[in-house]
Amino acid sequence: MNPLFIGPLFELGKSIIDRFFPDPQKKAEAEAAFLQMAAEQDFKKIVAQLEVNAREAASPHLFVAGWRPFVGWACGAGFIYSTIGQPVLIWVASTKGWPPPPPIDTELLLYVLGGMLGLGALRSIEKVKGAAK
Numbered sequence: 001m002n003p004l005f006i007g008p009l010f011e012l013g014k015s016i017i018d019r020f021f022p023d024p025q026k027k028a029e030a031e032a033a034f035l036q037m038a039a040e041q042d043f044k045k046i047v048a049q050l051e052v053n054a055r056e057a058a059s060p061h062l063f064v065a066g067w068r069p070f071v072g073w074a075c076g077a078g079f080i081y082s083t084i085g086q087p088v089l090i091w092v093a094s095t096k097g098w099p100p101p102p103p104i105d106t107e108l109l110l111y112v113l114g115g116m117l118g119l120g121a122l123r124s125i126e127k128v129k130g131a132a133k
Contacts, residue, residue, distance in 0.1 A: 068116070075113040082106050 059065040082104055089101040 071112065072116055075109055075116065078104055078106075078109045079113060082109065 057065055057068070086101055086103060092098075093100050
């Protein structure tokens with residue numbers, strides 16, 4: 001669910017519950033049921049996305065299964081450039097009188113790379129526990 005809609009959705013649900021359930025106990029039960037329903041919907045979306053990811057990873061086609069390794073290599077290359085390549089090139093450029101090389105947006109790069117590494121860690125945990133077989 002889009003995070004921008006969560007707050008207004010919960011406020012709408014709360015106002016509906018307040019209107020139809022004046023009794024505090026019934027109101028608490030209705031709020032709990034509403035939160036459980038929202039959690040179940042989020043869980044179903046996560047499971048569906050995991051199934052799509054598994055089907056993509058098992059595909060023999062490069063453009064279906066190969067996009068994750070491509071993004072990983074691109075993030076790795078960007079990370080190497082921003083941490084090692086650019087500082088060395090800035091030093092070389094300053095000694096030669098050249099303009100400095102352009103920086104890259106490391107915030108976006110590290111956001112994507114961190115997400116991929118986080119998913120990789122979960123996969124490693126599956127392998128250690130034997131669930132990957």
